[in-house]
Amino acid sequence: xxxxxxxxxxxxxxxxxxxxxxxxxxxxxxxxxxxxxxxxxxxxxxxxxxxxxxxxxxxxxxxxxxxxxxxxxxxxxxxxxxxxxxxxxxxxxxxxxxxxxxxxxxxxxxxxxxxxxx
Amino acid sequence: xxxxxxxxxxxxxxxxxxxxxxxxxxxxxxxxxxxxxxxxxxxxxxxxxxxxxxxxxxxxxxxxxxxxxxxxxxxxxxxxxxxxxxxxxxxxxxxxxxxxxxxxxxxxxxxxxx
Numbered sequence: 001x002x003x004x005x006x007x008x009x010x011x012x013x014x015x016x017x018x019x020x021x022x023x024x025x026x027x028x029x030x031x032x033x034x035x036x037x038x039x040x041x042x043x044x045x046x047x048x049x050x051x052x053x054x055x056x057x058x059x060x061x062x063x064x065x066x067x068x069x070x071x072x073x074x075x076x077x078x079x080x081x082x083x084x085x086x087x088x089x090x091x092x093x094x095x096x097x098x099x100x101x102x103x104x105x106x107x108x109x110x111x112x113x114x115x116x117x118x
Numbered sequence: 119x120x121x122x123x124x125x126x127x128x129x130x131x132x133x134x135x136x137x138x139x140x141x142x143x144x145x146x147x148x149x150x151x152x153x154x155x156x157x158x159x160x161x162x163x164x165x166x167x168x169x170x171x172x173x174x175x176x177x178x179x180x181x182x183x184x185x186x187x188x189x190x191x192x193x194x195x196x197x198x199x200x201x202x203x204x205x206x207x208x209x210x211x212x213x214x215x216x217x218x219x220x221x222x223x224x225x226x227x228x229x230x231x232x
Binding site for chain 2: 090108
């Protein structure tokens with residue numbers, strides 16, 4: 001089974017702190033994603049990566065950066081945390097290659113990190 | 119514009135009753151369609167997916183969904199709801215690039231009455 005793990009389930013940080021959220025997947029997936037989830041807004045894509053050292057902005061990249069130095073690890077960085085970044089953060093991975101030569105693009109999700117910025 | 123709409127923010131059904139959650143999408147080609155479920159405080163788990171073939175797809179936990187191209191819909195159904203089905207349900211469509219980007223709906227929260 002695919003496993004996506006996130007470094008923390010709950011995190012409390014102060015305004016202005018630098019925050020690192022780590023995500024690791026064990027299925028050799030090329031593509032990894034960071035979402036934030038807020039009530040009534042569903043999942044919003046922050047950044048995604050389709051290869052090591054490659055990244056693309058999602059719908060709400062402001063205030064965030066990412067790092068992908070190894071295929072299995074995708075980090076989300078809040079350079080200077082603010083209270084409006086209090087949210088649930090979800091990491092996911094998928095592959096555009098699969099057995100049989102095609103992918104069904106299903107994303108596998110980690111358990112989420114609930115971040116509170118005070 | 120490409121989008122996913124889940125018209126119902128919150129639905130309450132009685133245990134044992136049937137369930138239908140609605141999903142409408144806008145997509146430029148034949149889509150890949152997904153339903154995910156999220157229990158409180160958890161990540162998302164895939165219930166089922168459609169990418170080709172039979173338009174009625176079966177998933178886990180007794181759920182099924184039907185792809186209707188003419189209506190741009192992919193509604194999720196279950197004939198008899200159990201209390202443990204109380205959760206949030208997300209419909210998603212894609213992919214939007216080789217990277218597999220999906221667009222998610224805003225979610226439908228399901229409550230189950232005893």
